[in-house]
Amino acid sequence: MPLIRPSSHDVASESPPEQAHSLADLTVQLAxxxxxxxxxxxxxxxxxxxxxxxLLTHLKEEASATVRExxxxxxxxxxxxxxxxxxxxxxxxxxxxxxxxxIEALKLTPDHTASVVPKLLSDPNSDVRILTISILESLRHxxxxxxxxxxxxxxxxxxxxxxxxDLLVEVGSPGAAGAVERLKARFPAEPYIQFAANLALxxxxxx
Amino acid sequence: MPEPTAxxxxxxxxxxxxxxxxxxxxxxxxxxYFVDRRLSDRIQATKSExxxxxxxxxxxxxxxxxxxxxxxxxTVNETYFFREDHHFDCLVHSILPVITKRKTKGEPIRIWxxxxxxxxxxxxxxxxxxxxxxxxxxxxxxxxxxDIDTGILNKARAGLYSERSIRNVPAHLLRxxxxxxxxxxxISRDLREAVEFTRANLAEPLDTRHYREFDVIFxxxxxxxxxxxxxxxxxxxxxxxxxxxxFILLGHSESMSRISPIFNVRRFPEGIVYQKPVPIP
Numbered sequence: 001m002p003l004i005r006p007s008s009h010d011v012a013s014e015s016p017p018e019q020a021h022s023l024a025d026l027t028v029q030l031a032x033x034x035x036x037x038x039x040x041x042x043x044x045x046x047x048x049x050x051x052x053x054x055l056l057t058h059l060k061e062e063a064s065a066t067v068r069e070x071x072x073x074x075x076x077x078x079x080x081x082x083x084x085x086x087x088x089x090x091x092x093x094x095x096x097x098x099x100x101x102x103i104e105a106l107k108l109t110p111d112h113t114a115s116v117v118p119k120l121l122s123d124p125n126s127d128v129r130i131l132t133i134s135i136l137e138s139l140r141h142x143x144x145x146x147x148x149x150x151x152x153x154x155x156x157x158x159x160x161x162x163x164x165x166d167l168l169v170e171v172g173s174p175g176a177a178g179a180v181e182r183l184k185a186r187f188p189a190e191p192y193i194q195f196a197a198n199l200a201l202x203x204x205x206x207x
Numbered sequence: 208m209p210e211p212t213a214x215x216x217x218x219x220x221x222x223x224x225x226x227x228x229x230x231x232x233x234x235x236x237x238x239x240y241f242v243d244r245r246l247s248d249r250i251q252a253t254k255s256e257x258x259x260x261x262x263x264x265x266x267x268x269x270x271x272x273x274x275x276x277x278x279x280x281x282t283v284n285e286t287y288f289f290r291e292d293h294h295f296d297c298l299v300h301s302i303l304p305v306i307t308k309r310k311t312k313g314e315p316i317r318i319w320x321x322x323x324x325x326x327x328x329x330x331x332x333x334x335x336x337x338x339x340x341x342x343x344x345x346x347x348x349x350x351x352x353x354d355i356d357t358g359i360l361n362k363a364r365a366g367l368y369s370e371r372s373i374r375n376v377p378a379h380l381l382r383x384x385x386x387x388x389x390x391x392x393x394i395s396r397d398l399r400e401a402v403e404f405t406r407a408n409l410a411e412p413l414d415t416r417h418y419r420e421f422d423v424i425f426x427x428x429x430x431x432x433x434x435x436x437x438x439x440x441x442x443x444x445x446x447x448x449x450x451x452x453x454f455i456l457l458g459h460s461e462s463m464s465r466i467s468p469i470f471n472v473r474r475f476p477e478g479i480v481y482q483k484p485v486p487i488p
Binding site: 002003004005006019020036039040043044046047065066069070073076077107108109 | 315317333336337343344346347348349350351398400401402403412413416435436439440443444446447467468469
C-alpha cells in the first residue's frame with residue numbers, strides 16, 4: 001500500500017514535553033539570519049516570563065512579517081505589564097505594520113488591555129486615541145460603552161469624537177443617547193458630527 | 208450512588224483559568240453543567256476530599272496523569288466518516304495537483320490531522336486517496352493524526368465504529384475497508400497500520416516542536432472551541448508545521464483570515480483553503 005507510516009522519530013509520539021531552551025539561547029536564535037529560526041525562538045520565548053523586553057526590542061528591527069506575527073502572539077500570551085505597555089507604545093509608531101500588529105495583539109487580551117484603555121484614551125496624541133477606539137471595536141469588555149461615552153463627553157478632537165460615535169452606534173445602548181445629544185451641542189457647526197449623531201440617536205433609541 | 212461534589216462559582220472560575228492555560232480550551236458559563244459533572248466524577252474517582260484537594264492533585268502531580276485523564280473527559284469527540292466531504296474532493300482535485308507539481312519524486316506527501324478524534328477523519332483521507340487519487344501509485348503518503356486526548360487516540364488506533372460513524376460510507380467501501388464485528392465495524396488492519404496516531408497539545412509550543420514538513424493539515428471544527436489568542440497560537444503552530452506552499456483546511460464555520468494574516472487565501476472550486484506563502488526567490 002502506498003500509504004506509509006512515518007518512522008517514530010519523526011513525530012513526538014506521546015513522549016513527555018521537551019525542556020525549553022534558555023532565554024539566552026533563544027535570544028541568540030532570535031538574531032539568526034533564518035526567519036524560520038527566528039519565528040521558533042519568538043514562539044518558544046513564551047516559556048520565559050521575562051522575555052517581553054527582548055521581544056519588544058527585537059520587534060523594532062524585525063523585517064519579516066511572519067516573525068513579527070510570532071512575536072506579537074507571544075507578547076499577547078505573555079500578557080505581562082512590560083508586554084502590555086510595550087504594545088501600547090507601538091500605537092505611536094510611524095511603521096503601520098507595527099501599529100496594526102500591536103492593535104491586533106492588544107485585542108487578544110481584553111482583560112489586561114482594558115487596564116490601559118483609560119490612559120490611552122487620554123493620551124495627548126489624537127492618533128493614539130483614535131487607534132485605541134479601533135481596539136475597542138473588537139475588545140470584548142463590558143466597559144466599552146462607558147469608555148466611548150466618556151470620549152464623546154470630554155474629548156475636544158473632532159475625529160476622535162467621530163470615531164467614538166461611529167462605534168457607539170454599533171455597541172451602544174439607549175442609555176448613551178444623552179451623551180450623544182451633548183456631543184451635538186458641543187460641535188454645533190460640524191456637519192459630520194451632526195449627521196452621525198442624528199443617525200446614532202435613531203439607532204440607539206431603537207435599542 | 209455517591210452525591211456529586213458541588214463546585215462553587217469561584218472554583219469553576221479557578222479551574223476554567225487553569226484548564227485554559229493548559230490546553231487553550233475555554234469554557235464559557237453555558238458549559239458550567241458539563242464541566243461540573245466531569246469535575247465531580249474525577250473528584251470521586253480519585254477519592255479527593257473536595258475540589259481543593261483535587262485541584263492540588265491536578266496542578267502538582269508529577270506524572271500529570273490526572274490532568275491527562277481529566278482532559279480526556281473534557282474534550283468533545285463527535286465525528287463521522289466523510290464529514291464535510293467537499294474537503295476530500297478539494298484534496299484530490301485541487302490541492303494534491305499543486306503539491307505534486309512542486310515536490311521531487313521520492314519525497315513523501317505528509318498530511319496532518321488535528322484533532323484526530325476517534326480516527327474517522329484520517330481514515331477517510333486514507334480511503335479517499337486510495338480510491339480517488341490516481342497519484343497514489345506514484346507518491347508515498349504519510350498520514351499523522353494527533354489529539355490531546357489519549358483515550359480517544361487509543362480508540363482511533365483500534366478503529367472500531369458504530370453505525371452512526373459510518374453512515375456516510377458507501378456500501379462498496381464499507382465492504383472493502385471494514386470488517387463487521389458484532390454491532391460495530393472495524394477499519395481494515397492495512398489502514399490502521401498506515402496511520403500514525405500521536406498525542407499533541409496545540410497550546411504548548413514545545414509539544415508540537417517536531418511537527419514539521421507537512422504538505423496538508425486538516426484542522427476542522429477544533430478552533431471553534433478556542434478563544435482568540437489560542438486560535439492565533441494554533442495558527443502559528445500550523446504555519447511552522449507546513450512546508451512553504453502547504454495547505455490548511457478548516458471547518459465550514461472557521462476562517463483563518465479572522466485569526467491571523469500569515470496565510471494566503473486560496474479559492475478552489477470545492478471551497479476556500481489557506482496556504483503558507485512560498486518565499487519569493
